[in-house]
Amino acid sequence: MPVKLAEIRPQQDLDNLGIVALKKYVNEINKSYRALLQHEVIICPMCGNPESKKMFYINYNFPIFDNLYPICKSCCCKMAENRKKDSDPPNETVESVMQVLHMMNRPFIYSVYMNFCTGIDAPKTRNDTTPFRSYMRTVGSLPQYQRLTWKDSVFD
Numbered sequence: 001m002p003v004k005l006a007e008i009r010p011q012q013d014l015d016n017l018g019i020v021a022l023k024k025y026v027n028e029i030n031k032s033y034r035a036l037l038q039h040e041v042i043i044c045p046m047c048g049n050p051e052s053k054k055m056f057y058i059n060y061n062f063p064i065f066d067n068l069y070p071i072c073k074s075c076c077c078k079m080a081e082n083r084k085k086d087s088d089p090p091n092e093t094v095e096s097v098m099q100v101l102h103m104m105n106r107p108f109i110y111s112v113y114m115n116f117c118t119g120i121d122a123p124k125t126r127n128d129t130t131p132f133r134s135y136m137r138t139v140g141s142l143p144q145y146q147r148l149t150w151k152d153s154v155f156d
């Protein structure tokens, strides 16, 4: 769910605002601008949505935005799951997942990924998760994977 930022209004609109409404609008802009500068809100360059930090994957290979990968989780998942629209069903392949991990400079660990496809940890009937999402949760949270890069991939 994108974060709501102050809307850009046409100059003519501003000229017609009373002092109270203008003050309120300046406060809104001030709040939005501060959130952006302090990276409480990040605008994803892919979908253009302003999102809160928790909507971005932690990535120690990108020392910007407090180690967050700048493309939002939703866009990364869409690419890995071969979806054009949000409503399309996930259709991920090993290749599409590897492409996204390569782009993010994150490791592809075959055994870990396959465990989420067919192993004991495979997503059951839940449709809010896919092997890619489970994989990202695991390599993002377990210390042994957190700082690995694409170079550390294990393909068999």
Ligand SMILES: [Zn+2]
Pocket (backbone or CB within 6 Å): 044, 045, 046, 047, 048, 049, 071, 072, 073, 074, 075
């Ligand atoms: Zn996005």
